[in-house]
Amino acid sequence: MSLPVIVMPDAVAVATGYLRTALAAAGESVPVVSRIPSPRPTRFVQVQRVGGTRATPVSDRARLDFHVWAATEATAHDLCALVRGLVGAMPGIRGGVTVYSVTEVGGPQWLPDEKTSSARYAYAADIHVRGRVLDTPKPA
Numbered sequence: 001m002s003l004p005v006i007v008m009p010d011a012v013a014v015a016t017g018y019l020r021t022a023l024a025a026a027g028e029s030v031p032v033v034s035r036i037p038s039p040r041p042t043r044f045v046q047v048q049r050v051g052g053t054r055a056t057p058v059s060d061r062a063r064l065d066f067h068v069w070a071a072t073e074a075t076a077h078d079l080c081a082l083v084r085g086l087v088g089a090m091p092g093i094r095g096g097v098t099v100y101s102v103t104e105v106g107g108p109q110w111l112p113d114e115k116t117s118s119a120r121y122a123y124a125a126d127i128h129v130r131g132r133v134l135d136t137p138k139p140a
Contacts, residue, residue: 006131006133015064019047019086031044044069046066064124067111087102104125106123
């Protein structure tokens with residue numbers, strides 16, 4: 001008897017897809033990306049996976065960093081506060097993936113971009129998501 005193969009979802013894709021929709025619904029037209037775009041817009045949100053662990057045999061607890069750029073420190077702060085609130089409301093079914101919980105692990109911090117001195121805030125959260133069973137052929 002073989003154990004099922006569990007495939008964990010791409011937590012960054014789940015979070016960026018959710019944030020694009022949630023920010024648009026909040027009236028904010030802001031790119032939400034996993035990599036810094038070129039050319040680089042003045043305002044955008046970057047989501048990166050920086051670690052995490054398998055929470056249970058069928059779920060993943062991804063550690064995500066959320067970096068928020070804007071023209072000024074105040075506007076970066078305000079956009080980060082909105083992103084923080086929206087991510088906190090993320091539990092549910094998002095893009096077909098079950099998001100069990102969101103736990104903030106590092107509150108917002110002022111983090112101006114080292115290369116450009118652009119205004120940036122960042123914070124970190126663990127996103128607990130459910131994996132899916134991979135349909136595999138049964139051995140003969």
